[in-house]
Amino acid sequence: MKTWAIIAATTLALLTTQTSVYGWYPYGKRYQKWQEKNGFMMAGVHNTLPADHLPERLAHFKAAGLNTLFTMEPHNSLKWHQAAHAAGLQWATEHPERFVSPNWKVTNPASPLNGLQVNEMFARVLDMPGATFIKAGDGPKTEEHLDNIAQFTKWVRTKFPDVLMLTCLSIEQLAASITDYDEDRYIAQTRPDVFAYFKYPLRIHDESPQFLAQMRRGRDAAHRHRLPNWMYVQTWEQPPIRRDGTQRDADGWLRLPDEADVRYLLFTFLAHGGNGVMFYLYYGHDGTVMMEDTVADEARDPADRHRLENLVPTRAWHAVRDVAPEVQTLSRALLNLRTKNPIGYVGETIPDECSAFKGHDLLDSVVNLDNPGERLLITFFDDKAGEDYFMVVNLVHGLNMSKMDGSRMVRLTFDTDVEKIERLNRLTGQIETLQTKVEGESRVLDVLLPGGTGDLFKWSNGNPWSLRPM
Incomplete structure (x- = not known):
């Protein structure tokens, strides 16, 4: 023993x-x-x-x-x-x-x-x-x-x-x-x-x-x-x-x-x-x-x-x-990435034994615009070259609920220096460059996420994604 x-x-x-x-x-x-x-x-x-x-x-x-x-x-x-x-x-x-x-x-x-x-x-x-x-x-x-x-x-x-x-x-x-x-x-x-x-x-x-x-x-x-x-x-x-x-x-x-x-x-x-x-x-x-x-x-x-x-x-x-x-x-x-802290949540209630998301790096906050009380999950990754990524997941799900029933508009708020962000489109497999917009003293990006679904993002810094072949 x-x-x-x-x-x-x-x-x-x-x-x-x-x-x-x-x-x-x-x-x-x-x-x-x-x-x-x-x-x-x-x-x-x-x-x-x-x-x-x-x-x-x-x-x-x-x-x-x-x-x-x-x-x-x-x-x-x-x-x-x-x-x-x-x-x-x-x-x-x-x-x-x-x-x-x-x-x-x-x-x-x-x-x-x-x-x-x-x-x-x-x-x-x-x-x-x-x-x-x-x-x-x-x-x-x-x-x-x-x-x-x-x-x-x-x-x-x-x-x-x-x-x-x-x-x-x-x-x-x-x-x-x-x-x-x-x-x-x-x-x-x-x-x-x-x-x-x-x-x-x-x-x-x-x-x-x-x-x-x-x-x-x-x-x-x-x-x-x-x-x-x-x-x-x-x-x-x-x-x-x-x-x-x-x-x-x-x-x-x-x-x-x-x-x-x-x-x-x-x-x-x-x-x-x-x-x-x-x-x-x-x-x-x-x-x-x-x-x-x-x-x-x-x-x-x-x-x-x-x-x-x-x-x-x-x-x-x-x-x-x-x-x-x-x-x-x-x-x-x-498959080429590894998770790293923090793992955070937003919403009216935080899951048991989990932590609220307080902002990390250049991502200041994330909110469900349709219902701020509903939960979102935010996690971070990096690749072998040290490039940083993050994922935002809409946690809305439930009995008899389709992905469209649970669809929510989610707002990501960034530091003022973040003029654009990249996303791997989960439907097409293409890397998209998304333009943020000025909102007060920050820049924001609104994305529509189906129920239970997440999107994967990367900072738009000119460096490539770590991707496996199609």
């Missing part, structure tokens, strides 16, 4: 002393090699239960703007992995908690992997073309589980140098005791290529009040260890009554996100330096998800009950399809 506490403390001290004068820092070599070949990772989590018409099912999947199939049952997903690769998709899978024992075996007589132990099974699975990452752990609950995750990540990193290793925590576990260890010890011991976290904040009647503060802590944990950070994004519901008629506890009532909701979840994460998202869930749950089956109970019915003709894209599917191109466009810059 003490040994790992010393390792975590030593790692954190070294990281602190190596901090650049800028917020920017390089990621690990394995991740950098991976990122050079890949865009912004947008994965959909799938239970891969259906077996019919896989090309057509994956065409629906790609049409939502997703580029990575993330399977929940690696030993039962071989045909899906093959079909995903044939369709031009990457695929990923996970090391579920029940695999904590290395002696666990596949017990499916119909599977070509039947009888194989954990590492033998993964050796066969990950050797298939198209593998991009594997996740281990949603937050280990015992020392044995933690040790098992550490051993597994080491094995994957050694045997499969081109497959990213991702470890994950529930967002509530960040900065909290987890069987006597915290996220720094977890990262130091498991040595992932990517740190991920999850939180499903949109409940039927309200929203988790600490969601944004917890997202910041996730960003801080990744930042301390010079890791990219990914997040699970809510695209599922848990209604009060299960399909079997039983009642759920009120704390577990989740609602399916609407258009402005999905944008809110994505753009707040981008503003916190997010590098990739996993939509939970695309298909396969006792409740509505991105792709609904109107007949089968996706969680329990046998595979032969699932029929392609019964599939219905839900409003979450349409919301993801609508925003995915904008995310990919902004990621041309964002």
